Amino acid sequence: MxxxxxxxxxxxxxxxxxxxxxxxxxxxxxxxxxxxxxxxxxxxxxxxxxxxxxxxxxxxxxxxxxxxxxxxxxxxxxxxxxxxxxxxxxxxxxxxxxxxxxxxxxxxxxxxxxxxxxxxxxxHIGYQTGWFGLHRRAALRPGETLLVHAAAGGVGSAAVQLGKAAGATVIGVVGGADKVKAARELGADIVVDRHREDFVAVVKEATAGRGANVVYDPVGGDAYTRSTKCVAFEGRIVVVGFASGTIPAPALNHALVKNYAILGLHWGLYNVQDPVAVHQAHEELTRLAAEGTVKxxxxxxxxxxxxxxxxxxxxxxxxxxxxxxxx
Missing domain, CATH: 3.90.180.10 (Medium-chain alcohol dehydrogenases, catalytic domain)
Incomplete structure (x- = not known):
């Protein structure tokens, strides 16, 4: 072969x-x-x-x-x-x-x-990662605001669709006009081209200063660091990966005084530690695919x-x- x-x-x-x-x-x-x-x-x-x-x-x-x-x-x-x-x-x-x-x-x-x-x-991997990140780790609730980095990419696009399916208001961050179009078609309520706009300012304006309840970050680097400036009280930042090539060093004193959580997500561990949950997530994703909610x-x-x-x-x-x- x-x-x-x-x-x-x-x-x-x-x-x-x-x-x-x-x-x-x-x-x-x-x-x-x-x-x-x-x-x-x-x-x-x-x-x-x-x-x-x-x-x-x-x-x-x-x-x-x-x-x-x-x-x-x-x-x-x-x-x-x-x-x-x-x-x-x-x-x-x-x-x-x-x-x-x-x-x-x-x-x-x-x-x-x-x-x-x-x-x-x-x-499989992208949507399972999104499902566990948004539901198992961040406990995303209907009506909350979800900020998704790399929203037109493979992992981010799954998070946009799953966030909308969960009843969240989704703000997607992308780089370039073609990616803006893709993120909008995926269902993001607000799309920020990071080459042209400051997503921190957009998030604060869209939430009347409250900030994003959940941040979904597969990028790391500056995307993570700037997200800490617009995460809400009792917000949750889900660390999914470091596509930027830079692993940030979180300022834990900032997490303390602003009262937000930093949550790691390594989906592969669920295959070992909780395979039943993986099968349950697949059943839910299959249902959403049948409905046309995720594609x-x-x-x-x-x-x-x-x-x-x-x-x-x-x-x-x-x-x-x-x-x-x-x-």
Whole structure:
């Protein structure tokens, strides 16, 4: 089979190499999938660069989530039928940018019927992260104000839709006119182009000075630091990632005197610590997809041969919504 592999870490466009390798076989508790669609995530770029918290042995295939068709199941696997269409995180070092992939059976979830392969591939990690961040960590309530950074990106776009589904007023921060348009189409009530406006001032004006009840931050750096200037009394800042490349150092004295909470979110831990909650979140996301309330913004469907370029573009922050690779 064909698989994109990283033999030496570096920028995705240079590091990913197309190889011909054997189709993997599922071991006990594993499932072999034919990859139908592989969503491109920022962690894929970090993996290529050797900067991700998980460092698979070289050579490895990036691609951290996929929609696939069940081909075979390993020993001890029950309840997973051959031919079923599923979504799942990858089992590194054998990621999703390949024609076939082996994954753990416990992480496999039925693909929502309301979504096509590309949309389903983009539902899992981003929307699960949004669901746990907004509901489990921040306890977002109807009528509250939600500030979402990188609102037209993969993770941010999911948070915009989920925030609206929860009854919040959503303020999205983006960079560029094309991203402003995308965030509005996603349902954001107010969209701020950070190149032209100060989101702190916009948030304060929109909330009559009260500030945002919840801040959803996959960017870090200055986005986080400035968010502390417009977070509300008893507000919650959910730290999702550091796409800016800068990990901020929170001023805890400021959190104390202003009475807000800083909440970390590592969604992957729920797969280990509370897998039942992951399945419950998937059921809710499937319901919302069936209603049309959530629908991943797949801006481009990429040919398999262009996977390295797609990962590079996500790394460079030049994309809107999701890029999905179709083998």
């Amino acid at each position: 064909k698989a994109w592999r990283v033999h030496q870490t570096g920028q995705p466009r240079e590091a990913m190499r197309l190889d011909e390798v054997a189709v993997p076989e599922p071991g006990p508790g594993e499932v072999l999938l034919r990859v139908l669609a592989a969503n491109v995530n920022f962690p894929d770029a970090l993996l290529c660069r050797g900067e991700y918290q998980i460092k698979p042995p070289l050579p490895f295939t990036p691609g951290v989530e996929m929609c696939g068709e069940v081909v075979a199941a390993g020993e001890g696997v029950t309840g997973v039928e051959s031919g079923a269409r599923v979504i799942t995180p990858a089992l590194l070092p054998g990621g999703a940018f390949a024609e076939y992939a082996v994954v753990t059976a416990r992480g496999v979830l039925p693909a929502p019927e309301a979504l096509d392969d590309a949309e389903a591939a983009a539902l 991943p913004l797949v801006s481009e469907r990429i040919g398999f041969e262009d996977a390295p370029d797609a990962v590079q573009r996500v790394a460079d922050g030049t994309t809107v919504g999701r890029l999905v690779v179709l083998p």
